[in-house]
Amino acid sequence: MSEAAPASTGSRTVADLLPRAAELFGERPAIRHKQGEEWRDLSFAALHEDAAAVGRGLLALGAEPGERVCVLATTRPEWTVADFGVCMAGAAVVPIYPTSSPEECAWVIGDSGARTVICAGPEQVAKVEAVRGELPSLREVLSIEPGAGDLDLDELRRLGAAIEPATLAARIAAVAPEDLYTIIYTSGSTGPPKGCVHTHRTYRAAITSVTSREVFHGGEDLVYLFLPLAHSFALIVQLAALDSGTTVAYSAGDPQRILAELAEVRPTFLPSVPRIFEKIYRAVGAERLRGDGPDEALVAKVRAVFGGRLREASSGGAPIAREVLEFFWQCGIPVMEGYGLTETGTAVTVSRPDAHRFGTVGRAVPGIEIRIAADGEVMLRGESIFSGYHGNPEASAAALPGGWLATGDLGSLDADGYLTIAGRKKDIIITAGGKNIAPSNLENDMRQSRWVSYAVLHGDRRPYPVLLLTLDWDEVLAWAREEGIEDVSPSALAGDPRVRALVAADLDRANARYARSEQAKRFTILERELSAERGELTASLKVRRAEVERLHSQRFEALYQER
Numbered sequence: 001m002s003e004a005a006p007a008s009t010g011s012r013t014v015a016d017l018l019p020r021a022a023e024l025f026g027e028r029p030a031i032r033h034k035q036g037e038e039w040r041d042l043s044f045a046a047l048h049e050d051a052a053a054v055g056r057g058l059l060a061l062g063a064e065p066g067e068r069v070c071v072l073a074t075t076r077p078e079w080t081v082a083d084f085g086v087c088m089a090g091a092a093v094v095p096i097y098p099t100s101s102p103e104e105c106a107w108v109i110g111d112s113g114a115r116t117v118i119c120a121g122p123e124q125v126a127k128v129e130a131v132r133g134e135l136p137s138l139r140e141v142l143s144i145e146p147g148a149g150d151l152d153l154d155e156l157r158r159l160g161a162a163i164e165p166a167t168l169a170a171r172i173a174a175v176a177p178e179d180l181y182t183i184i185y186t187s188g189s190t191g192p193p194k195g196c197v198h199t200h201r202t203y204r205a206a207i208t209s210v211t212s213r214e215v216f217h218g219g220e221d222l223v224y225l226f227l228p229l230a231h232s233f234a235l236i237v238q239l240a241a242l243d244s245g246t247t248v249a250y251s252a253g254d255p256q257r258i259l260a261e262l263a264e265v266r267p268t269f270l271p272s273v274p275r276i277f278e279k280i281y282r283a284v285g286a287e288r289l290r291g292d293g294p295d296e297a298l299v300a301k302v303r304a305v306f307g308g309r310l311r312e313a314s315s316g317g318a319p320i321a322r323e324v325l326e327f328f329w330q331c332g333i334p335v336m337e338g339y340g341l342t343e344t345g346t347a348v349t350v351s352r353p354d355a356h357r358f359g360t361v362g363r364a365v366p367g368i369e370i371r372i373a374a375d376g377e378v379m380l381r382g383e384s385i386f387s388g389y390h391g392n393p394e395a396s397a398a399a400l401p402g403g404w405l406a407t408g409d410l411g412s413l414d415a416d417g418y419l420t421i422a423g424r425k426k427d428i429i430i431t432a433g434g435k436n437i438a439p440s441n442l443e444n445d446m447r448q449s450r451w452v453s454y455a456v457l458h459g460d461r462r463p464y465p466v467l468l469l470t471l472d473w474d475e476v477l478a479w480a481r482e483e484g485i486e487d488v489s490p491s492a493l494a495g496d497p498r499v500r501a502l503v504a505a506d507l508d509r510a511n512a513r514y515a516r517s518e519q520a521k522r523f524t525i526l527e528r529e530l531s532a533e534r535g536e537l538t539a540s541l542k543v544r545r546a547e548v549e550r551l552h553s554q555r556f557e558a559l560y561q562e563r
Contacts, residue, residue, distance in 0.1 A: 008211040009243050013200035015175040017207075017243055018084045022048035025218075025245040032222070032249035032265060033077045039249070039265065042077060044242075047084075054085025054153065055168050056160030061116070061140065065090040065171070066180050068112045072096040072105065072128070073120035074253055075229045078144040078153065080238065082118045083229070090171045092180040094195075095230035097539035098124065099532055104193075104539075106131035112183050112195055112390060113137050118153075121145035177201035183390050184232050184342050187538030195390035196342045203239070205383035206345030209365035210240035213350055215269060215312070218245035222309075224267035226251035226258055231540050233316050236346045237271045259305060266307030273541070274320035274447070277313070277335055280305055281324045282450045282475070294330055302331040312336060312353060316346075317540060319421070319444045322358050337361045339419060343405055344368075345384040349419050360418040370419060371404070377425055378411040379404040410438070427545060429460045435517040437465060439545075442510060442520060449506035450475050451499070454530050456548050457520060458556045466559040467523040468552055469503060470530055494525040522559045526552070 009020035021030070022044045029041035042050075058069070069086045071093055073079045086093045094112045096105055098120065105127050109117060116139055119125045125148040128141050142156060143149035151159070181200045185193035210216075216223070223241045225248055227234035241248050249265040251258060258276065284302065294302070303310065313328070313335045320337065328335045334353040339361035340346035349370070351362035364370050368382035381404045388396030399406055410422040423438035430436055439457035446455035446469065453472045459465030473490070476499060480488045485496070493499050503525065511519040530536040535547045549556065 007214065007244055008208065011204065011243070013175045013177055013179070014181050014203050014207075014239065015087045015090065015172045015200065017239065018044075018048050018051055018088070019172065021242055021245065028218075028245060029247045030242060031077050031080065032247055034250075034252040034261075041247075044245075047077075047081065050081045051084035051088060052165070052168055053157040053160055054081055055088035055171075056163035056165070057153075057156035057158075058085060058089040058091060058116070058160070059163050059167060059171065060159045061156075063089050063091050063116070065174065067091045067116075068094050068114040068183065070094045070096050070105075070109055070112065070114045070117040071230075072098060072100070072117055072124045073144060074098045075225060075227065075234065075250055076120070076144075076253070077250060078120075079229045080248075082144070082153075086118075087175075087181065088168060088172050090175050090179075093182045095182070095184060095235070097228060097230045099539050100127070101533075102127040102130040106134050107192060108185050108195075109135050109138060111185075111192075115139040116142065118142045118144065119149060122148040125149045175200060177204065184230075184235075186342050187540045187542060194392060194395055196386045197388055197390050198345055198386050202384050202386060203236075203345050205367055206236055206347070207240050207243050209347060209350075209367065209384065210236060211244050212366060213352065215314075216241050216244040216246040217268075221246040221268045222265060223248045223269045223271070224251070224262060224265050225249065225271065226255075226261075227271060227273070228540070232342045232346045233271065233340075237314075241269075262305065262307050264307075266309045268309050268311045270306065270310060270313040272313060272315055273317045274315050274324075277315060277320060277324055277328065278448060281327055282448070284327075294327070299331045302328070303333065306333065314338060316340070318542065319440055321444055321448045324448065325358055339421060341405075341407060343386045343399065343407075344380060344382075345386070348380055348382065348384065357414075357418050360414070360420045362419065363417045364419075370413060370417075372411065372413055373406075375425075376410040376412070376422070378407045378409045378419070378421070380407060381405065429457065429465065431459055431465070431517065432461055432463050433517065437518050439465075442467075442514065442518065445510040445513065446507065449503065449510075451479075451502050451506065454543065456543055456545065458549060462560065464521045465518070466556060467507070467520040468526060468548065468555060469523055470526045470528070471499070471503075473529070491527045494527040500525065522562060524555045524559055526555075 011017040011020045025044040027043045030044040030047045031042040032039050069091050071082050083093050094114055096108050117128050125143050141149045143152045146152040177200050179200055181203050182198050183195040185195050229235055238248055310333055315335050315337055325335050336351040338347045339349040348368045349362045349364050371379045373379050385405050408425050410425050412420050423440040427439055428436055429439055443455040443457055446452050452469050454470040456468045457465050476493055
């Protein structure tokens with residue numbers, strides 16, 4: 001069956017994607033997940049049956065076409081079951097990051113006008129219950145796990161048994177391409193999150209842009225997914241994989257087990273963030289590139305880390321250093337960069353192993369136009385672009401001048417259409433001397449340091465740039481113990497002259513790549529990691545630059561007072 005399987009289900013909307021996939025792929029594994037110590041499979045047919053039962057349950061509760069239903073859970077099979085169940089009922093999914101605070105949950109639920117929230121279990125239910133009094137439109141709180149909420153999913157399915165399958169089929173058939181599919185909220189790096197409105201047409205176009213690139217081949221292909229499904233990057237990967245008959249294996253949820261799980265499930269495709277590739281790259285240490293490239297033993301070692309079958313990986317969410325990409329390329333693991341936003345249903349440019357250029361994020365996918373504005377801003381137009389921000393016409397108009405999406409990113413196109421991103425327009429630093437600096441360049445270089453996890457460059461209207469750094473505690477602790485350092489508390493290590501010397505050496509190497517005006521002259525080390533709870537990171541772990549500068553203003557000021 002895998003030889004003759006189509007590249008796509010050819011669904012008209014996302015609502016009929018899973019019913020078509022169940023017909024085409026039947027008992028082929030759709031989802032692989034861990035129960036205890038064993039990996040279990042859920043077929044396309046079983047996934048469809050489970051999602052349809054949830055869809056009928058929502059109809060029994062009175063869900064109307066276009067009604068918003070929030071999903072507040074980690075990446076797990078039930079997230080996908082709930083997502084498709086909502087979609088098949090003609091309602092619209094509104095994801096909420098599982099790390100969100102009660103106040104953040106209240107904002108998304110209230111702003112979207114959601115009537116129902118599907119939570120993972122008691123912990124997430126408690127968040128919603130804490131703010132339920134502020135949400136007059138909220139009708140019920142459901143729980144995936146039993147013993148919490150107004151109903152659990154099993155009770156919802158039993159409730160739906162009274163609804164005829166033909167009733168759900170009619171609801172699916174009634175969904176039109178221009179109907180609302182999802183509202184995905186931005187990570188809120190500047191101000192409250194904004195809800196990006198996507199129709200079935202825009203997301204179906206986004207799915208097609210991935211499947212037409214032949215990322216997934218169905219059959220024995222397997223995608224390993226640990227990224228949050230509340231993020232549009234993970235969502236589009238999952239939808240495109242299932243649309244092409246490809247199995248998706250979900251992480252069990254422990255970040256410390258990602259590498260072990262890669263070896264267990266042996267994926268052929270890995271969507272990830274740069275941090276995973278950077279940590280593996282650093283772990284190789286002295287075995288890195290020698291002469292013309294890594295030797296056969298090192299190549300075998302690196303490929304084994306990913307399970308031995310990895311055909312391709314994708315890195316998104318933040319820039320990744322060219323030296324890291326080149327290393328994995330030489331090991332036979334092409335890590336392809338792309339570019340997209342929540343507003344675009346993710347990928348609008350992609351790189352392919354047979355058509356890529358290091359340092360770029362690839363070329364436009366079919367149906368997308370790119371132009372560069374006079375000030376260098378990347379402008380986009382095409383089928384997968386969102387229709388605006390929910391309930392925010394002013395922000396929508398500002399984001400879509402003349403029908404083009406103003407991305408807020410600065411970039412350039414070469415003669416062959418390859419796009420290079422220079423950084424966020426709002427993040428550009430203008431020093432007191434009038435020099436324009438894109439902070440992401442040096443920050444990205446410092447993240448390649450074995451000792452550094454995050455770097456934030458500061459220097460707007462200042463005489464020169466300085467850096468706030470956080471340590472990679474696993475690496476620093478291991479080194480400190482080898483050195484016989486007794487006090488390994490975070491505050492002691494952050495201030496230890498020997499640790500500062502390690503970091504300073506890597507900063508010197510990074511600085512050497514830039515003009516003097518772009519070099520960080522001083523740095524400070526934070527005694528802890530940046531965190532989403534303190535507001536320093538978004539839910540997708542991007543730095544909230546303005547908040548970091550506000551919270552640590554005294555540290556930055558002290559760097560300029562040093563003699």
